[in-house]
Amino acid sequence: MTRVVVDTNVFISSFFGGNPKEIINLWKTGSITLCVSKDIINEYIEVLNRLGLKDEKELQELLKIFAEGHNIIFAASTPSLTIVKQDSKDNMFIECAVALKCSHIISGDKHLESIENYMGIRILNPKEFLEQFHSSCNK
Numbered sequence: 001m002t003r004v005v006v007d008t009n010v011f012i013s014s015f016f017g018g019n020p021k022e023i024i025n026l027w028k029t030g031s032i033t034l035c036v037s038k039d040i041i042n043e044y045i046e047v048l049n050r051l052g053l054k055d056e057k058e059l060q061e062l063l064k065i066f067a068e069g070h071n072i073i074f075a076a077s078t079p080s081l082t083i084v085k086q087d088s089k090d091n092m093f094i095e096c097a098v099a100l101k102c103s104h105i106i107s108g109d110k111h112l113e114s115i116e117n118y119m120g121i122r123i124l125n126p127k128e129f130l131e132q133f134h135s136s137c138n139k
Contacts, residue, residue, distance in 0.1 A: 002032045002133065003073065005097045007090075007107035008043050010126055012051065015059075019126035023106055024062075026133070030071045035100040037075040039092045041066065075099040083118060086111045097121045104129060 006023065013020035027034045048059055066072065078095035082088070090112050097105050098119060105123045107113060115123050124132065 002104065003035050003100060003102040004032050004104045004106055004129070005035050005040070005093050005100075005102050007093055007105065007109055007112060008040070008047055009108045010106050011044050012047055013108070013126075019130055022130060023126055027071055028065065032071070032133070034072045035075065035096055035102050036066075036072065037078050037092060037096040037099070039078075040096055043089075043092075073100050083115060084111050094118055094121070 004023075004027075006027075010020045010023060014024040015021075023032075026032045075096050078092070078099040081091050081095050081098065083094050084090040090109060093105050093107065093112065094115075096102070098121070102121055105112060105121060106126055106129045107123060108125050112123050113125060117123065122132075
């Protein structure tokens with residue numbers, strides 16, 4: 001099973017369709033495993049609330065899936081890393097991926113994307129991830 005960390009920008013964009021929504025649908029259907037930490041969950045919820053999406057039906061469904069733990073792994077603790085110097089909050093995604101031995105971080109953040117690979121963890125934008133995921137499924 002492919003373990004991924006999904007950056008907040010991709011998670012939030014999934015509410016508006018496109019490739020991010022397809023990635024979240026892969027998680028919902030069990031095709032990929034979503035890996036999160038307490039910091040990542042808190043940021044998802046904080047940004048959704050800030051955008052006024054807290055009452056959306058889809059958000060309630062996602063929170064229910066989180067609570068039930070389907071296709072999701074929670075990091076109890078993560079290493080403290082300073083890989084992304086331009087935006088230190090981005091390090092939580094790498095820390096989670098390292099702690100849970102993920103294969104990918106899916107992000108639209110240029111600071112993260114510029115790293116491309118950290119300890120064998122590929123950092124891809126949603127389109128790149130989907131292309132790679134679908135091509136590996138068709139082999």
